[in-house]
Amino acid sequence: MGFSDFQFFPTDGEGRDPRRFPVHGELHCYLRDFCDAFGLMDTVRLNTRVLRVAPAPTSSRWAVRSVRLLGTTEDDDVAQEEEEVHLAASSEATAATPAMSRVLMLANHGDVLRLHAWIRRLQADGRVEFADGSSVVADTVIYCTGYTYSFPFLDTAGAVTIDSDGYVVGPLFEHVLSGRRALPAEEEMLRSVEEHLRAREAAGVPRKLTHNIGGVEREKVYEFGEKYSDLAPLEE
Known part of the structure; x- marks a missing residue:
């Protein structure tokens, strides 16, 4: 694991995890070390919501409007022009909840995993009906359905499009x-x-x-x- 020009080597020290398969905190430290080594944090703005990205009318640059997020409040809009604009999306979202903790603890026991047919219907009383006619009562349902592409801030006058189903960018x-x-x-x-x-x-x-x-x-x-x-x- 690691970038070819910045290897992931075990690191000792306070708050670090030198094991071969470290916890996520060590991966976070590695990514921060990578950013510091290549000066990436000088060009990355965190805690910022992008409001609009569009070609600048008088040049070949991009006009970017964003708002700085400060806790639960928003700072003033910031407008600027950039040479390039890069879009990135994560295919995974993690939510820490008590229910998730319970599921993870139960997962240590090999007899709690059951495979079922496709889900046909979710009932209001918490019952989950499957395509084969069977059903179970679920405390929590975790949707793992993937994601679609959506760039509501991108204004390119049709130069970049997203199909109606959200699957194809072109x-x-x-x-x-x-x-x-x-x-x-x-x-x-x-x-x-x-x-x-x-x-x-x-x-x-x-x-x-x-x-x-x-x-x-x-x-x-x-x-x-x-x-x-x-x-x-x-x-x-």
């Missing part, structure tokens, strides 16, 4: 973002994007996996590297 050519390599003509890229989406649909790939590149065949990864990077072609 147009995104070959998932290339950095701009360090010369790209084909715009018409060719748009055509390639459409062909890519049609091919995935024909193959039965769910739309919610449109931007999941983890299952791409190894040959496709090699081909991508040869086309859009300085990697030498791999021998057969």
Whole structure:
């Protein structure tokens, strides 16, 4: 675990966890050390809500409007222009609740895990009905349904779009973002994007996996590297 240019080495000291599989606090320390080593905190603004991001009208920069969050209050709006804007989302949200603590303690016992069919209905009395007709009474239901894309602050006049189901952001050519390599003509890229989406649909790939590149065949990864990077072609 760790970035290639900043290895995750065990660290001794107060508040640190040198074990091979440390708790989340050690990972937090590692990320802070990484940010400090590369000066990232100078360009990151925490506790800030982005209100609007749009191309600046008189330049090739981005106009960003944000508000600083101070506890439960909001500071004044801040407007500025930036060369680039990066969007990031986490696929996981963690909520610390007493119910979660109870579930985690019970999970230590191997006989408390039961697999059921798909959920058909949740009743008001706490009963969960499954597709096979069985049911259980649940104290707590934890939804693990993934997420959809939503950038309500992004104002690009249609240059960047999100489909109505929230699964597809486009147009995104070959998932290339950095701009360090010369790209084909715009018409060719748009055509390639459409062909890519049609091919995935024909193959039965769910739309919610449109931007999941983890299952791409190894040959496709090699081909991508040869086309859009300085990697030498791999021998057969």
